[in-house]
Amino acid sequence: xxxVTQLDSQVPVFEEAxxxxxxxxxxxxxxxxxxxxxYPNQGLQLLLKYLSGSTLVKGINGFEAEFNKSQTSFHLRxxxxxxxxxxxxFCAVSDQGQTDSWGKLQFGAGTQVVVTP
Amino acid sequence: xxxxxxxxKYLVTQMGNDKSIKCEQNLGHDTMYWYKQDSKxxxxxxxxYNNKELIxxxxxxxxxxxxxxxxxxxNLHINSLExxxxxxxxxxxxxxxxxxxxxxxxxxxxxxxxxx
Numbered sequence: 442x443x444x445v446t447q448l449d450s451q452v453p454v455f456e457e458a459x460x461x462x463x464x465x466x467x468x469x470x471x472x473x474x475x476x477x478x479x480y481p482n483q484g485l486q487l488l489l490k491y492l493s494g495s496t497l498v499k500g501i502n503g504f505e506a507e508f509n510k511s512q513t514s515f516h517l518r519x520x521x522x523x524x525x526x527x528x529x530x531f532c533a534v535s536d537q538g539q540t541d542s543w544g545k546l547q548f549g550a551g552t553q554v555v556v557t558p
Numbered sequence: 559x560x561x562x563x564x565x566x567k568y569l570v571t572q573m574g575n576d577k578s579i580k581c582e583q584n585l586g587h588d589t590m591y592w593y594k595q596d597s598k599x600x601x602x603x604x605x606x607y608n609n610k611e612l613i614x615x616x617x618x619x620x621x622x623x624x625x626x627x628x629x630x631x632x633n634l635h636i637n638s639l640e641x642x643x644x645x646x647x648x649x650x651x652x653x654x655x656x657x658x659x660x661x662x663x664x665x666x667x668x669x670x671x672x673x674x
Contacts, residue, residue: 473659479599484562484648484665492659529599535657545614546657548601 443468443534447549454522454556462517462552464532471537474515476506479529527556562666564649570672571639579634579669581649589655590632595646607632608655639673646670
């Protein structure tokens, strides 16, 4: 079974400053990796996803994530945040192989980003 | 608009009541899911259906019963509601039977259930 750890429960950041949200995962097989964003009182929206290839993945709204296989991490970054980026961000993984967790999306506990002027 | 839509958005009810949440997707996806988000924002899968077949059934009280009349609809019926059932319930769908890079989850906007 896979697991996901988001290392920060809340990240306060000033507008136009950079932000990094940390995500580590563990699994006995290769995984698909995702970042989702949840704006207040809304559902989850896919920001970006990773399978293989280039370790830097670009997503929507100026976000990007870097995959590091040796550290089993998939950190999310944005070079300059806006007030509208205030939201909850979820890292998620799904096993590629046929394990008991195959096909299930396992979510981290979320990181709340609060952007202030 | 193409989307996953669920109703109602808010549901307030008393302990012991029975309630249903409805979900519909017009994305043409084969698989639909129910997730529960607790007060700490933790998301946990409850069920998934693929073309009306139950394929994921996590450890959930049997007071919760999903029903899928067709692959575009997945409803959640909850009997004898308890205080601990208060949460936000999300419906989601994916193109394929399993979540993958080419078949990520698409979520509805959630139903906030409050049991008093």
